[in-house]
Amino acid sequence: MSSLFEEIATPPADNIPVRRITVNVNGTDRTLDVEPRLLLADLLRQGLDLTGTHKGCDTTNCGACTVLVAGRPVKSCTMLAVQADGREVQTVEGLATPSELHPIQEGFKQEHGLQCGFCTPGMMLSAKALLERNPNPTEDEIRWALSGNLCRCTGYQNIVKAVLWAAEKMRAESN
Amino acid sequence: MYPSRFKYESPKTIEAAVALLDAGKGDAKILAGGQSLVPMLKLRFAFPDQIVDINNIPGLDYHRFDADGSLHIGALCRHEDLEHSAEIAERQPTIAAAAPLVADPIVRTRGTFVGSVCHADPQGDWAATMIALGGHLVVQGPKGKRTIDMKDFVLGPYANALNYNEIAIEAVIPAPKGVARGGYLKLERRVGDFATASVAVALDMDGNRVLRAGIALAGVGGKTIDANEEASALVGHDLTESIIDTVAAAVAAKAEPRTDHRGSSDYKRQIVKTFVKRILVAQIAEKVA
Numbered sequence: 524m525s526s527l528f529e530e531i532a533t534p535p536a537d538n539i540p541v542r543r544i545t546v547n548v549n550g551t552d553r554t555l556d557v558e559p560r561l562l563l564a565d566l567l568r569q570g571l572d573l574t575g576t577h578k579g580c581d582t583t584n585c586g587a588c589t590v591l592v593a594g595r596p597v598k599s600c601t602m603l604a605v606q607a608d609g610r611e612v613q614t615v616e617g618l619a620t621p622s623e624l625h626p627i628q629e630g631f632k633q634e635h636g637l638q639c640g641f642c643t644p645g646m647m648l649s650a651k652a653l654l655e656r657n658p659n660p661t662e663d664e665i666r667w668a669l670s671g672n673l674c675r676c677t678g679y680q681n682i683v684k685a686v687l688w689a690a691e692k693m694r695a696e697s698n
Numbered sequence: 699m700y701p702s703r704f705k706y707e708s709p710k711t712i713e714a715a716v717a718l719l720d721a722g723k724g725d726a727k728i729l730a731g732g733q734s735l736v737p738m739l740k741l742r743f744a745f746p747d748q749i750v751d752i753n754n755i756p757g758l759d760y761h762r763f764d765a766d767g768s769l770h771i772g773a774l775c776r777h778e779d780l781e782h783s784a785e786i787a788e789r790q791p792t793i794a795a796a797a798p799l800v801a802d803p804i805v806r807t808r809g810t811f812v813g814s815v816c817h818a819d820p821q822g823d824w825a826a827t828m829i830a831l832g833g834h835l836v837v838q839g840p841k842g843k844r845t846i847d848m849k850d851f852v853l854g855p856y857a858n859a860l861n862y863n864e865i866a867i868e869a870v871i872p873a874p875k876g877v878a879r880g881g882y883l884k885l886e887r888r889v890g891d892f893a894t895a896s897v898a899v900a901l902d903m904d905g906n907r908v909l910r911a912g913i914a915l916a917g918v919g920g921k922t923i924d925a926n927e928e929a930s931a932l933v934g935h936d937l938t939e940s941i942i943d944t945v946a947a948a949v950a951a952k953a954e955p956r957t958d959h960r961g962s963s964d965y966k967r968q969i970v971k972t973f974v975k976r977i978l979v980a981q982i983a984e985k986v987a
Contacts, residue, residue, distance in 0.1 A: 539703050559706030559749065560739070583737050584890060586804055595778075595807040601736045602808065603729075605706055606753060649804065670889040671802030 544608035548573070549617030557604045563597070564588045566604035567614055575615035575644050579673070586672035589645035590614050596652045598671075615644035618651070626692040627651055627685070636685030638676035646672050650686045658694055662687065701739035708751040712758075712838055712867060715750050720840050720863040722748045728865055729753070730773060733801065733809035734817045758867065761811075763789060767873030773813070773866060777806035789878060790871065792831060792900045796823045796882035802890040812866050818852045818922070821892045825852050825922045827882060829914035830898040832926070833871045839864035852922050876904040879986075881977040884916075885969055887960065893917035894960040895953075897973035899981075901932070906983035908932040913945075913974060918966050919954035928952055937982045946974040 541556045548571060555570055567573045567590065579587030581600050588599040591613040618625035627647045630636065637643045646669060653660060653668040660668070665686045666679070674682060709715045719726045726748035729735055738744040752758065758774035761783065769790055771780070780786050781797035800806055800814070800823050814824040815835065828848045835846050840863055851859050860866060884896040895918050902910040911932040915923035928948040935941055955966035979985065 539705055542706065558703070560701040560703055562700075562736075562740075581740070583733065583805065586802070589804055596804045597808055598804050601733060601805075603706070603732070603736070603749075603751075605708075606729075606732070606751060608708075667798075668803055671804035 542605050542608070544605055546604075546607045546609075547611045549613055555604075559603060559605050561604040562600055563590070563592075563602045563604045563607055563612070564599035566607070567599060567612070570604075573614050573616050577641055577644055579641065579645075584673065585642070585645075586649065587642050587645045589648050589672060591648050591652060594652065594655065596649045596671075613648070613651075615647060618647060625651075626696070627654070627689040629692065630685040630687075630689035631682075634681050634685040634688050636677065636682045642672055642674045642676075646674065646682055650689065653686070654690055654693060658690060658697070660686070660690060699740050699742060701736075702742055702745040704739075704746055705748045706751065707748070708754045710754055710756070712752075712755060712865060715752055715755065715865055716838055716840055716863060718748060718750045719865065722746070722750075722862070724862040726750055726862075728813075728816075730813040731776065731809035733805045734813070734819065752865070761786070764873075769793075769871040771811050771869040771871075773810065773868065775811050777801070777809050777811065777814075778803070780811060781806060791878060792827055792880040792882055792898055793871075795880075796827050796884075796898065799823060799882065799884045799886075799896075805890070812869050815848075815851070815869060816858055816860065816866050818854075818856055818858045820855050820919060820921045821896075821917045822922065823882070823884065823893075823896060823898075823916060826896060826898040826914040826916040827900075828869060828871070829922060829924050829926065830880070830900040830912035830929075831871045832900070832910070832912050833869055835866045836868040836870060837864045837866045843867075845870075849924060849926070854921050874902040875909040876902045879903050879981045881980065883973040883977060885973075892960070895955065895966045895969040895973065897949075897970055897977065899929075899974065899977040901978075901981055903937075903981065903983075906936045908935055908937060911945075913949050915949070915953055915970060917955075918970060923953055925949045925952045932978075937978060939979065939982075942975055942978045945978070946971045949974045 545554045567576045577587040579585035583601045589596050590599045727746035729749050729751040758772040760772040761775045777800045787794045833848050880900040885894040896916040898914045900912040911929040913925040913929035950967045950971035953970045955963045957963045
């Protein structure tokens with residue numbers, strides 16, 4: 524555990540109370556005591572050991588830490604953990620079932636939608652939010668929807684192909 | 699960096715939120731979308747004692763047109779609510795054009811219209827839009843509600859006219875005389891970057907005649923630039939290329955851009971002129987589909 528988490532897990536000085544929150548993470552209610560300044564990204568990574576959520580820039584730019592809160596993509600480095608109290612959070616760990624990859628994960632595999640993989644969890648969750656609202660997006664719509672997620676390896680071409688692949692598979696499955 | 703320590707409350711009513719602000723005596727801060735405040739907390743540009751999270755106050759996430767044609771935007775209406783609104787697309791072209799250009803798609807799921815106006819970032823899209831539209835804010839404090847005109851609201855970079863114990867609960871855009879027309883253009887190097895220059899144009903028109911005109915600029919000065927006076931030269935006239943040229947030049951002269959890595963001062967002024975022209979020319983009646 525990092526020194527940062529030790530520091531913020533220490534009962535804080537004077538009159539700043541720790542808050543008890545219950546967050547539904549990937550379908551399971553998790554109850555924790557947190558200091559109000561704890562960021563959602565750190566609650567997930569350090570409090571719950573869900574390290575699939577990556578912190579890239581920590582400045583609301585890169586989108587690597589994107590998770591779904593109540594179904595909508597959120598940069599988890601830019602939301603307080605206490606704000607997730609009583610809400611549903613989905614991380615990359617919640618995409619696959621024990622036996623099967625999510626079609627979006629399969630698409631990234633089939634179309635070689637990642638190289639180093641650092642941006643991939645955030646990309647996939649933004650893609651999931653897109654496909655829930657728009658099951659048949661154009662290439663332009665995919666590029667637009669993913670424009671808050673930065674990738675420094677792929678040039679985005681195969682990421683777009685991966686999302687198109689997933690969209691087609693998900694449409695076929697729902698028919 | 700990590701935010702400094704603060705107390706956190708998430709009241710269920712506006713009155714309770716106002717009471718917390720009042721008790722904070724200037725060291726309490728409202729948290730709405732948090733897409734500017736949380737980064738500022740992390741950079742420790744902001745270090746309030748008390749955060750008052752208004753996200754659990756019901757009934758603030760609306761935007762609606764009243765029967766008189768005025769548009770009302772609640773304090774928890776997110777950028778993406780406006781971006782995806784069929785009513786906005788149909789009836790309020792300046793906001794419809796700006797909404798997809800605010801920050802990036804992920805930030806737009808959290809960030810709020812009213813919060814962005816209050817943040818008064820010189821780069822902010824919504825403060826410029828509100829000035830061009832001649833809007834006002836409804837604010838609530840311990841003694842009740844009052845309204846503040848946008849022309850009096852932005853005092854400087856990150857400075858607004860709210861008292862420490864007041865919350866902006868609603869933005870109001872008055873009903874257009876005639877038909878609401880206009881647009882928003884922003885030049886940015888990449889999605890989510892600070893704008894090189896942004897232009898908001900809002901017109902009320904009857905056919906090709908301009909009944910009201912507002913123009914405001916972002917990213918080209920130490921604060922949001924109010925060019926409504928320059929825009930008012932259009933009022934009472936038909937939109938023609940020659941009057942558009944005159945107004946575009948006057949608005950560009952009002953900009954106060956600084957040379958930086960996004961471009962020279964002259965270049966940014968040229969962008970302002972081009973964007974004003976581009977938006978206005980598209981409103982000439984015979985060009986409107």
